[in-house]
């Protein structure tokens with residue numbers, strides 16, 4: 001089994017200075033332990049993905065709260081050494097907005113629902129949480145640039161953080177498959193753009209192949225097979241608990257490449273294991289009907305996804321047929337006693353309009369899947385009216401104006 005390029009001597013030495021001494025890497029499947037290597041993405045023993053494990057000595061909310069609300073408030077729980085100055089644009093610290101009007105108007109029969117509005121991040125999506133950590137590592141490794149495959153948001157975020165760090169940025173995109181706001185951001189921040197035929201899956205395959213074959217050794221990859229990036233994304237959970245002071249009953253998350261739901265579960269589990277919360281939430285992973293390789297497998301009781309070649313959905317951010325983090329995500333949802341749901345494009349557009357029109361929250365279609373899923377779950381009795389529910393609204397409405405114009409002709 002090919003373990004991948006793990007970093008040259010300079011990078012290995014740099015990594016030692018970037019990452020805390022109490023951090024190890026662990027294979028998600030076979031459990032093999034490794035010392036931190038910047039380019040160890042697949043377990044050399046079994047080929048599975050890797051998790052970052054931090055042996056946290058102490059974390060106190062009071063001390064953390066002396067810092068700004070955002071990703072770096074939780075430094076003790078992040079793998080980066082205290083003396084390393086992060087590449088940051090002030091990411092995280094996003095609003096947790098309680099829905100009011102949809103219940104009162106009888107549109108959603110659930111009265112304890114909050115939207116974690118990730119559209120309020122610097123580039124308008126949750127990806128910034130991962131990139132502040134990922135690009136910080138890239139900068140101090142001394143690489144020339146960073147590279148990602150993307151349905152758009154990862155590209156926009158990587159381009160901005162690379163610009164901030166003074167690094168080159170190469171983004172590989174599915175031709176015609178990226179919403180215009182995201183493409184504009186990648187261009188504006190100076191990314192080099194390469195388009196490939198097919199879906200996001202072809203773009204990711206190209207990046208992963210090149211990384212494993214060491215063809216891109218000057219570039220550091222920041223897709224979600226990079227476990228360091230997911231460390232930033234787990235702070236969504238820390239912030240929810242920090243602000244609510246309790247654990248929600250359900251957290252509903254859109255699932256594409258399945259990295260974010262895995263990171264969110266890791267965040268909650270860490271708080272639980274540190275004794276900082278007494279309960280864990282149930283996770284609900286949402287996929288669009290035409291791009292549901294994990295959810296359809298779940299419905300059939302399978303333990304592996306049913307990959308699809310031509311994913312279709314209006315929610316281009318999650319138009320993914322071969323999610324690389326499927327194992328982590330299925331394990332997370334199972335461990336949490338949660339489940340997967342699919343929603344139709346019609347339901348997605350409807351939910352997007354409801355959030356925007358009745359609550360003033362403008363999200364892109366992928367994020368609207370969470371409200372569509374909530375409505376479905378409440379109707380089916382899977383979530384009850386009084387449950388405390390978080391909808392992770394992953395990206396801003398401005399990302400995809402064309403879909404808005406199609407849904408609501410001017």
Ligand code: F0G
Nearest residue numbers: 150151153154256257258259260394395
């Ligand atoms: N929501 C939005 C707005 C996204 O951009 C993505 C992923 C997801 C949800 C799903 O997150 O992949 O961790 O399961 N966008 C990636 C990208 C694929 O390239 O921007 P996931």
